Amino acid sequence: MRVIRRRADVAAMWSMAVHEATAAFGRPECFVERYVERARHVEVQLLADTHGAVVVAGDRDCTVQRRHQKLVEEAPAPFLTAEQRRELHDTASRLGQTAGYVGAGTVEFLLDGDGRLFFLEVNCRLQVEHPVTEEVAGIDLVRAQLAIAAGGPVPGIDVSTARGHAIEFRLTAEDPAQDFAPSSGVLTRFELPSGPGVRVDAGVRAGNVVGDQFDSLLAKVIITGADREQALARAHRALGEVVVEGVATSLPFLRALVDDEAFTADRGERFGIDTGWVETATAGPFGDALRALAPGPAATVAVSVGGRMMDVAVPGLASAAPSTQAAAGAQRAGTRSAAAPTDAVVIPMQSTVVAVHVADGDVVDAGAHVAVVEAMKMQHLLTAPAAGRVTGLTATVGASVASGAVLCRIVQIE
Structure with a gap:
């Protein structure tokens, strides 16, 4: 998705969108729609069978994004009024019934600051974030999708009895201190968390090569708690257990996010985050905290082992002094290297x-x-x-x- 604010940018942005659509889907069609500023991204999971039954399996919030792509998702969607949630579910259900939809699908919406819902699209598949719905609904969505394809009925689901709250954190090979630029290399160390309420879906392991030809997703860390507060507490611990070396990852961002009030504070029926929050927040205090958590450059030190001198590469660590961390991060966050001329x-x-x-x-x-x-x-x-x-x-x-x-x-x- 490309946001166009100047008429002069239309041709170039359209060309880029067409190229990306062709590369991703093999078709060049694109469309233009109104851009809703400072909105939340909320969605509804549908299951529909060949017998005419359409069931809502739950709703999710996917507002934490960079470059219009999701980084963190949770279920059920927090900070909604009962009326907004009912409208979401009813609209999605009617759409599925009217279209004669069959299978698993996700109906996506934007929710603006005035509480108005805008329909986005229907994704005719299970999405990356489907595990958070599985955790709170107590259903295996992949099994349900296969059963429907085989002609079976939709399983009974009562969304009013959702069990707790689940949050998914995407661990990607991207550098948050460099505007989430993709990172490639060999995963020299890759350790993921465990414990109560922790589920991990991973696609790589230590020793794998992360290239720049494919999607940057390495793993999904899914945290479930009795409520959002407990899920956040468990997420804080679990993210602290993650260790990745060899490539830059989204981990510093995720750790900073679960410490930031904009994401964690309970504001009743309003969320402190919108879909453009990541880009604006990284320029302020949140960005300072983020860069403080980012590892510094690796160093080579000389050590004596059994009387022999050896050079040992030491992975970069965050500085002990917060002011030094922020300063180092600010330098890394620039779009050009220190050696590059300003022009x-x-x-x-x-x-x-x-x-x-x-x-x-x-x-x-x-x-x-x-x-x-x-x-x-x-x-x-x-x-x-x-x-x-x-x-x-x-x-x-x-x-x-x-x-x-x-x-x-x-x-x-x-």
Whole structure:
């Protein structure tokens, strides 16, 4: 999804959306719709069989997102009035019945600050976040989906008797201190939590190579408690047990989130988070806390073992001094390396060039579209940092480029 705020950006954004749709689904169709600012993302899980029965298995909140992709989901959706929840369930159920839907499906909505619901779409599949519904509804959604496909009936579900509260945290190979840029490498250490109320669905293990050609999801940590407060307490402990080395991950963000009042505080019928919160919060105190939790650079130290001197690589650790942590994180959070000139267009991550919009010698305005790179199925637009003349452009479409590499420079015209 691409948000367009200026008419001048329509052509480039549309082209990027078409490319992403073609790469992900094999079809180029895209559509335009109203952008609802500062909204929550809420959704309803449906199960419908071939006998005409449509059942609501529960609702979820998926508001914590980056680049319009979910990072944290929970069920049931917190901070809703009884009327809003009833409207969600009734609307989703009527849609399924009217469409003659069969199978598992998710009906997605946006909820704005005035409590108005906007229909988004129906995802005709089980989604990544389906485990939180399984935990509170006490149902195996995969088994139910297969039973429906075999001609069986929808199992009976009473959403009014949901058991507790569940939260899913996506552990992804992305660097929160670098605007969630994809990270690749070898997982040298990968340890996941256990204990009461903890479920882990993982797709990798230590020794696996994390490349930039695929989705960044490594594992899902699903926490269930008697209520949201207990689930958050268990999440705090469980996330503290996670250890990942070899690639940057979303772990520092997840740990900072469960300590932030915007996410944890009980505001009755209002949530302190909206779908754009991650981008804005990382520029404030939350961002300082996030960067404080991010590991620092690795170091090599000389040690003596049995009288022999050896060089040992030590993984980066967060500094003991909070002020030092924040300062180090702030430097890492920049979009260009310290060695890069200020007029440089810098590659933010290991990626592939999919489009170049300028040529050497072109005169461009500040913010002009320079190139598009792609990593882990996501495209990233690179723009001119200032007005000037393009010089030193070397990259070509299809070229693999390293994180921190200078694509070109925009030299001021005297």
